[in-house]
Amino acid sequence: MKKRKQGTGVRHSRTKAHARAKSRARRTKANTTPGGVFALSADCTVAASAALKSGLLEVLREPTCLAVDIAAVQRIDTAGIQLIAAFVRERQSLGLQIEWRGTAPAFASAAHLLGVAAVLGLPERPS
Amino acid sequence: MTVDLTQFHDAFFEESFEALDSMEAALLKLDIGAPDRELINTIFRVAHSIKGGSATFGFSDIASFTHSLETLLDELRSGSMQVTLPMSDLLLKSVDVLRAMLRAVQAKQPVDAQRVSDLQFDLELMIAQKSAAPAVSAGPAAAPAASLAPSASQAPAASPVSGAAAASIADRSATGAGGPEPTTPAGLTGRRWQISFRPYRELFARGNDPLRMMRELADLGHLVVRVDTMALPPLSELDPSECHLAWTLELTGDVREEAIRQVFEWAEGDCELMIAQIDAGTTTAALDANSAAAGARTASAGTSASAPASATDNATADAILSAGPASAPAVAKTEGASKADGPKADAKEGQVTSIGDSGSIRVSVEKIDELMNTVGELVITQAMLSQLGAQIEGATAEKLRAGLAQLERNMRELQESVMRVRMLPITFVFSRFPRMVRDLAQRLGKQIELKLTGEQTELDKTVLEKIGDPLVHLVRNSIDHGIESPEVRAAAGKPAFGTVHLDACHRGGNIAVEVSDDGAGLDKDRILAKARARGLVGPNDQLTDEQIHELIFLPGFSTAEKTTDVSGRGVGMDVVRRNVKELGGKIELRTERGKGSRFVITLPLTLAIVDGQSVAVGSETYIVPLISIVESMQLKSSNVSRLSGRGEVFSFRGDYLPIIRLHELYGVEPHTRNLHEGLVVVAEGEGRRVGLFVDDLLGQQQVVIKSLEANYGHVEGVSGATILGDGSVALILDVPGIIRAASLRAVA
Numbered sequence: 001m002k003k004r005k006q007g008t009g010v011r012h013s014r015t016k017a018h019a020r021a022k023s024r025a026r027r028t029k030a031n032t033t034p035g036g037v038f039a040l041s042a043d044c045t046v047a048a049s050a051a052l053k054s055g056l057l058e059v060l061r062e063p064t065c066l067a068v069d070i071a072a073v074q075r076i077d078t079a080g081i082q083l084i085a086a087f088v089r090e091r092q093s094l095g096l097q098i099e100w101r102g103t104a105p106a107f108a109s110a111a112h113l114l115g116v117a118a119v120l121g122l123p124e125r126p127s
Numbered sequence: 128m129t130v131d132l133t134q135f136h137d138a139f140f141e142e143s144f145e146a147l148d149s150m151e152a153a154l155l156k157l158d159i160g161a162p163d164r165e166l167i168n169t170i171f172r173v174a175h176s177i178k179g180g181s182a183t184f185g186f187s188d189i190a191s192f193t194h195s196l197e198t199l200l201d202e203l204r205s206g207s208m209q210v211t212l213p214m215s216d217l218l219l220k221s222v223d224v225l226r227a228m229l230r231a232v233q234a235k236q237p238v239d240a241q242r243v244s245d246l247q248f249d250l251e252l253m254i255a256q257k258s259a260a261p262a263v264s265a266g267p268a269a270a271p272a273a274s275l276a277p278s279a280s281q282a283p284a285a286s287p288v289s290g291a292a293a294a295s296i297a298d299r300s301a302t303g304a305g306g307p308e309p310t311t312p313a314g315l316t317g318r319r320w321q322i323s324f325r326p327y328r329e330l331f332a333r334g335n336d337p338l339r340m341m342r343e344l345a346d347l348g349h350l351v352v353r354v355d356t357m358a359l360p361p362l363s364e365l366d367p368s369e370c371h372l373a374w375t376l377e378l379t380g381d382v383r384e385e386a387i388r389q390v391f392e393w394a395e396g397d398c399e400l401m402i403a404q405i406d407a408g409t410t411t412a413a414l415d416a417n418s419a420a421a422g423a424r425t426a427s428a429g430t431s432a433s434a435p436a437s438a439t440d441n442a443t444a445d446a447i448l449s450a451g452p453a454s455a456p457a458v459a460k461t462e463g464a465s466k467a468d469g470p471k472a473d474a475k476e477g478q479v480t481s482i483g484d485s486g487s488i489r490v491s492v493e494k495i496d497e498l499m500n501t502v503g504e505l506v507i508t509q510a511m512l513s514q515l516g517a518q519i520e521g522a523t524a525e526k527l528r529a530g531l532a533q534l535e536r537n538m539r540e541l542q543e544s545v546m547r548v549r550m551l552p553i554t555f556v557f558s559r560f561p562r563m564v565r566d567l568a569q570r571l572g573k574q575i576e577l578k579l580t581g582e583q584t585e586l587d588k589t590v591l592e593k594i595g596d597p598l599v600h601l602v603r604n605s606i607d608h609g610i611e612s613p614e615v616r617a618a619a620g621k622p623a624f625g626t627v628h629l630d631a632c633h634r635g636g637n638i639a640v641e642v643s644d645d646g647a648g649l650d651k652d653r654i655l656a657k658a659r660a661r662g663l664v665g666p667n668d669q670l671t672d673e674q675i676h677e678l679i680f681l682p683g684f685s686t687a688e689k690t691t692d693v694s695g696r697g698v699g700m701d702v703v704r705r706n707v708k709e710l711g712g713k714i715e716l717r718t719e720r721g722k723g724s725r726f727v728i729t730l731p732l733t734l735a736i737v738d739g740q741s742v743a744v745g746s747e748t749y750i751v752p753l754i755s756i757v758e759s760m761q762l763k764s765s766n767v768s769r770l771s772g773r774g775e776v777f778s779f780r781g782d783y784l785p786i787i788r789l790h791e792l793y794g795v796e797p798h799t800r801n802l803h804e805g806l807v808v809v810a811e812g813e814g815r816r817v818g819l820f821v822d823d824l825l826g827q828q829q830v831v832i833k834s835l836e837a838n839y840g841h842v843e844g845v846s847g848a849t850i851l852g853d854g855s856v857a858l859i860l861d862v863p864g865i866i867r868a869a870s871l872r873a874v875a
Contacts, residue, residue: 046336046367049368050367077338077339078336078370079336079370082367082371083365083367085356086359086371087362110338112352113350113352114338114352114374116356119354
């Protein structure tokens with residue numbers, strides 16, 4: 001967790017990242033800002049899936065409505081979508097909400113092509 | 128989810144441990160100085176088959192070690208080295224190390240590399256000391272094997288999408304992706320395909336990404352995607368490198384099945400794939416009668432989840448589709464059914480589905496065998512009753528006979544249903560090939576396309592388990608010897624991609640499995656030269672093509688110029704033929720120089736029942752398996768000649784075939800000894816034909832095979848026994864055995 005770098009799964013949303021760079025290493029919930037934003041990194045493929053999984057696990061039980069920022073996502077594959085789908089489904093079963101933030105053509109396309117848009121609660125048509 | 132490679136791993140480990148036991152036993156029996164050739168062959172075969180299996184599954188350590196071992200054993204076999212005490216010690220140590228390696232790999236523990244490399248060094252030292260030209264060392268074999276490990280980093284390479292293209296594709300598929308009903312949008316023409324795509328967990332690890340496939344499908348036509356997330360575990364337990372999703376897709380457009388298959392080409396063997404064409408009527412009906420479809424689902428779950436695509440299956444798939452993600456139990460049921468197909472698959476994973484709420488149960492093979500046996504006994508009892516019934520006179524006789532006729536019908540159905548329980552689609556064997564072919568092609572620098580057809584052909588589990596190894600040998604041979612390198616192919620005006628085709632189909636009561644390639648074909652001249660060099664054929668003997676083809680089935684025959692990790696020690700083909708024969712089948716070869724070769728294996732669907740021709744000799748009845756019979760005829764005395772010292776022959780289609788008098792063979796008093804008064808059954812085996820002289824033909828019937836070995840002991844020329852309707856026992860002839868015995872006698 002402590003040595004996370006860009007491209008290994010998740011990182012802070014851009015605005016808050018710099019300000020919290022120093023304290024990040026000591027925080028346990030390093031990927032959420034107080035407002036509850038979880039930002040997906042550019043690479044959400046199987047190669048980076050271990051980091052993505054641990055990132056998602058950290059915010060799984062985040063009690064407030066969690067915003068998931070997908071704007072940075074450049075590359076995503078079935079493994080990435082699968083993780084996110086499992087995450088969303090489990091949040092739902094815990095009665096916790098999420099909210100999608102930002103747009104990413106790669107993300108929307110993958111979610112629709114794999115038929116998980118409904119599972120993720122994405123709008124019917126990609127925005 | 129069901130048939131992952133671990134299933135084959137289990138079989139491989141089981142077989143390997145057994146083989147090592149027999150290797151150990153053989154080694155212990157081996158006399159220093161004067162070794163028995165058959166023992167050395169046995170030991171060699173063990174090493175060879177473990178090498179083959181481990182190479183297939185990517186256990187490169189084991190493959191490399193066994194290669195060294197095999198090289199040493201080959202020296203022994205060819206007689207260029209003698210068995211010494213230190214060597215037999217070394218070989219026994221190798222057995223221990225192999226066992227340890229197999230155990231380690233099985234338990235997914237690291238292999239004791241130091242111990243292995245020490246021993247491998249000793250083996251190679253021994254080879255180097257004794258033989259002037261040191262044989263291939265394990266070094267080069269290990270290096271390419273290491274590259275077999277699937278690299279996870281292959282996957283992302285397929286992912287990047289250009290934004291615009293992605294958006295438009297998503298737009299096309301979006302209509303269906305979220306909506307609950309699979310309606311065909313107006314204006315769309317062409318065929319509608321229903322695709323059930325259930326990847327196995329390792330799909331990602333093989334470098335496959337369903338997303339890429341969906342994208343390709345969406346390019347073909349209008350795609351509606353339904354995802355099944357039932358198998359998706361909680362996030363904390365989710366292994367992100369495993370695929371837990373499954374999909375049901377509907378594709379509409381002017382698309383050929385071939386094109387769809389092509390999309391899934393690389394995933395073949397890593398998923399359960401079902402493609403069926405649906406027309407509008409079927410779907411609507413199925414959707415309307417949802418409950419009926421649910422019934423059909425249970426039915427199909429009860430028999431086999433991978434039954435060929437039929438109307439019922441369409442309905443089933445539609446039911447799942449129409450219910451969508453909400454119908455969790457329905458989807459789970461289908462999955463449960465497919466689990467039952469691979470009884471071994473999950474045992475070791477500890478992920479057994481609960482029996483109560485799935486549409487199927489897992490039953491041990493022993494129980495089914497018991498059932499099978501009881502049904503066999505019932506069939507015999509029923510036949511006895513029928514015969515008795517035919518003799519009874521009187522008022523109630525007619526009613527009795529009607530009842531017996533019904534009993535017979537029901538019995539036949541019962542027998543068929545029980546047999547079907549044991550039937551599995553051959554895809555269980557085929558699915559290991561895509562990986563193997565890919566790896567081999569890579570290692571040999573060849574471009575090979577593997578075509579699989581008829582994967583849904585069902586056959587008995589026992590047959591299925593035993594046909595795997597022969598097929599592996601044949602496919603390896605095709606790739607190693609058959610398909611040429613791309614340059615050679617180009618020079619010959621062939622496409623750079625060589626094709627290896629595996630096909631299975633039912634032919635009568637048999638299943639035919641075909642391995643064909645468009646490679647170089649067999650080089651008759653080279654085979655002949657080799658056979659002459661080895662003294663298998665006299666220098667001036669003229670052989671027919673068929674006789675030349677026969678040569679490759681001889682033990683120790685190989686024309687490969689150098690032995691490789693893949694094949695080329697000539698153990699393959701004789702083992703293949705022996706295995707096929709043990710299953711009561713036969714193997715045929717067609718080949719044309721420069722065009723390719725084709726091996727056709729014909730196998731009985733089951734080992735429990737044989738189609739036989741019953742023949743009478745004196746007061747005895749014998750069963751000749753139909754598969755051995757060419758034809759039956761009455762002889763004219765003018766056709767028969769007597770050769771001094773070599774018995775009688777008769778002319779048959781321009782050929783002279785020896786006559787074997789069954790009454791002499793079995794010491795029975797016949798009704799007639801005059802050849803023209805009885806009949807001759809022309810039977811084939813070991814590539815040769817003979818005429819079996821019998822008194823009369825009685826009729827064709829299916830008989831339940833009772834093992835003679837289990838109940839009495841092995842008898843030469845008899846493969847088993849059966850109980851006839853009147854309660855008497857009839858022996859089932861082992862035609863190849865009879866021919867072997869007869870030719871031995873003729874030589875002596």
